[in-house]
Amino acid sequence: MFDNKEKTNIEALGEFGLINHLTKNIELVQKSTIKGVGDDAAVLDFEGKRMLVSTDMLLEGIHFDLAYTPLKHLGYKAIQVNLSDIYAMNGTPTQVTVAIGMSSKFPIEAVEEIYEGIYIACEKYGVDLIGGDTSSSKQGLVLSVTSIGYADAEDVVYRNGAQEGDLICVSGDLGGAYVGLQLLEREKLIYLENPNIQPDLEGKDYIVERQLKPEARKDVIDLLKEIDVKPTAMIDISDGLASEIMHICKQSSKGCSIYEEKIPLDPMTFETAREFNLDPTVCALSGGEDYELLFTVKQADYEKIKFKMDISIIGHITEPASGCNLITKSGNVHPLKAQGWNAFPNSESADK
Template sequence: MFDNKQRTDINELGEFGLIDYLTKAVEIKELSTVKGIGDDAAVLDFSSKKTLISTDLLLEGIHFDLRYVPLKHLGYKAVQVNLSDIYAMNGIASQITFSIGLSSKFPVEAVEEIYQGVLIACEKFNVDLVGGDTSASAQGLVISVTSIGYADADKVVYRSGAKEGDLLCVSGDLGGAYVGLQLLEREKNIFIENPNIQPDLEGKDYIVERQLKPESRKDIVELFETYGIQPHAMIDVSDGLASEILHICKASKVGCKLYEDKIPIDPMTYETAREFGLDPTVCALNGGEDYELLFTVPQDQYDKVKNQLDISIIGYITEEAAGCEMISKSGHVHPIQAQGWNAFKQSSNDGSTA
């Protein structure tokens, strides 16, 4: 965290000086980047590949709470949630633009911390920062990230490709980000009531990190390539498993059967949800911000996915008339309903970034 004693007002640098200061460490590594920062526009060359583009907007007080989100983590996460959309298309992310709106409360040192997180994410995922913008903001901190990537035309995966009989699969585990958010919110409220009490997050590192520093699943896209797995449909889990399943089924005009006992939930997520009086399955279905990949594959690829430790087969695709249903652990059948985050009905942060 920056030291408030070492505070440089942004006005001392001006907009262009701030941009120069923040981007002095930017290196271009991607072959597809012809021209990055320093001109009116970036120049990219993807040759025969299909170009993938996605944009996310993050607003202070809606998508994040600076009372417990470290600025470096915020920069890192802002990039990650955007890269996830490229990987959800079975593509490789190659460039981002990063734009930021700032109120006068943020000194240069604070902005530098955000950009440090951005550059750490770029380095880890081999992505070039090729542009962006800075602006004054009257409403706190505003971040906009655009990610750019590529894929072979025959490898791009849409939400609309699921077919009857496909296996329904998901990477990683679910619900951790939401339960981590509940923990952070609890500790924030305790601190507000009594600032002398230190946050109690001991032993909860995994779920806190799932909320503050998620990791998009480039490794799963690479696994597909290695094992010759070609999903029929795919989406990233940003708004909760239920919502994403319904997105795939609606776009593909199919139904599905989801098995509750197959939904992957980490033991720490499960135990902490119970401590909060929450149903772990509901956290996985409706919590959001896990940024795992939900996808379908044809049954003849069963042998390729069944032994992958980080992939779970959680159900299968049915005809549209059969509807979207979950088979509970007790054998009861329930319709799948999306109860995740609605960006236009929320007035405060609930952990989702749509």
């Protein structure tokens, strides 16, 4: 989890001393940040634009396992998954707040590693860390991030705008994060059985990184603006392709057809899934945590996007009576099911 160098107990600084220690080097870069850390609340000015706000939590034992999750990567990922929500609204993230709950087993050096990852993500994406909270926790490590951003009113994209005939598009490739998780879990079990055996992750860097260090797709939003394409509906893929397209269809009161042969899969994802006796398509449909963007566009925009290397057209929106369907490589039609990750496994609903 962290190395064996001498540790500094958090109690040596106290809550406010810890906050000052972690935030003393913050440099604000956003014009909209009037006041950041240091008062009862941050002060922002978006000059009449639509403000976008989203919050996500990462819980130890639920969303991550410290047996194989580096703390710096965890801090980085916590920011990324939140920025992804703002990009999914076709917006620009500008600020984040971070709340962290931790047990007494964490020395200051461990918390510094988490914040190092946070600061790297903030710098890369040009967002300001403007506040948050720290607390003790008896339930393990907890990270809660709120992201704030903006967009012009006419640029905001919701989930409910898909129209019959719209093309369904996805960025990047899918299933890698889930397959990477299976690999990490396997190596953890092997290590627990025999600590003398070192993890065997050689040649699997891509799918491991997809799980531990995802990237919010700011580049895709920039590309769509560059080619003058505004999606009719959009969502980020956190719970699997099937779950996310069903969210769009439900809120747009439409159906869809997704073509299995069009779903983008990286060769490493495909091959490793087969090693685990998993169906690569199912990994893409239900795995989640890819944080790619799933969006619909008008057919008139086809010529603008058809040759964009990092965008795949995987299907189209249909009338609601048709339902949500997967057309397999053999031409069979199967109803899509939302079998992605469920935050409340005892719940009867798979909805977010």
